[in-house]
């Protein structure tokens with residue numbers, strides 16, 4: 475592991491400066507950070523270097539960071555490193571596990587600062603922090619979107635008994651330019667760019683799943699961290715590009731059970747690089763069929779009242795995966811095992827935290 479830091483010019487203390495880590499999975503040099511410097515430079519970065527550990531990843535001067543490559547992961551986790559994917563952005567979840575902070579923001583290295591309709595640079599991190607620090611409304615939909623936002627409120631007919639809302643566990647941001655499409659959609663619409671800036675943040679209603687993208691994502695690690703396992707993807711696995719989807723389905727079922735909120739919408743980032751749709755099709759291929767069985771599984775998943783911590787919920791979910799998804803493919807038995815290993819590793823690295831809502 476390597477690290478670096480340097481003195482910073484005096485500036486107003488950014489929100490949650492010492493309570494949030496920025497996790498970046500990467501196989502490239504991190505020049506993209508130059509554009510984020512005004513927004514990121516006061517935060518600690520956790521860089522998870524995927525692929526060849528002997529490759530040197532250049533981190534621009536002036537950032538406070540720790541960097542873990544595959545050798546570090548193997549050294550820290552020993553045999554439990556088997557649950558951390560190799561050659562897939564799913565490796566980023568190792569950063570969630572080693573962090574000691576309450577909040578996590580994760581971003582891909584081909585995501586840049588976007589501009590809002592007025593032409594102003596969007597501080598995505600600041601918006602995610604606002605989303606996380608404000609309650610969510612999972613049990614009753616507010617038609618004027620985020621009621622806690624300046625200039626908005628609960629609309630007529632919204633029960634006062636519900637206006638306290640629920641603690642927010644996840645803030646899911648979106649992307650201008652290259653949208654996060656699956657390979658078939660990318661193939662039929664290679665030139666499609668997302669130019670639509672929708673000025674809204676919404677709570678995803680309780681009982682509704684959603685396709686969580688890991689490109690521009692923040693969460694409360696103390697509320698939901700152990701559920702953010704990005705699965706077994708990439709090298710040696712029959713599937714890729716379903717890492718964030720798997721984590722999102724597990725997370726949403728557990729958030730619903732524990733009474734936590736998940737928001738989507740602002741902030742936007744500018745996603746600059748379309749990955750190769752043919753490569754993506756190979757990675758996603760089985761997932762496109764499997765998800766037709768996975769979604770009904772997660773929609774029907776019930777967690778016992780006795781499950782009051784994220785770890786207990788996650789272990790229970792792993793048992794249901796093992797029991798009900800093995801018939802889809804033997805991969806899910808392996809994944810159920812890896813889910814247990816993930817929790818064991820999480821608890822080993824975070825002995826004091828049993829995550830309860």
Ligand SMILES: O=c1ccn([C@@H]2O[C@H](COP(=O)(O)OP(=O)(O)O[C@H]3O[C@@H](CO)[C@H](O)[C@H]3O)[C@@H](O)[C@H]2O)c(=O)[nH]1
Pocket residue numbers: 498499500501502523524525560561562563564565581582583584654687688689708714715716717718747748749
């Ligand atoms: O083997 C790898 C490949 C990439 N990374 C790092 O992961 C992110 C995302 O990579 P990239 O932008 O090249 O790929 P996308 O298809 O745009 O990624 C989207 O699909 C999701 C699939 O999981 C992903 O979360 C989305 O963002 C970059 O930071 C790469 O450097 C890697 O670590 N290992």
Ligand SMILES: [Mn+2]
Pocket residue numbers: 582584745747748749
């Ligand atoms: Mn990308």
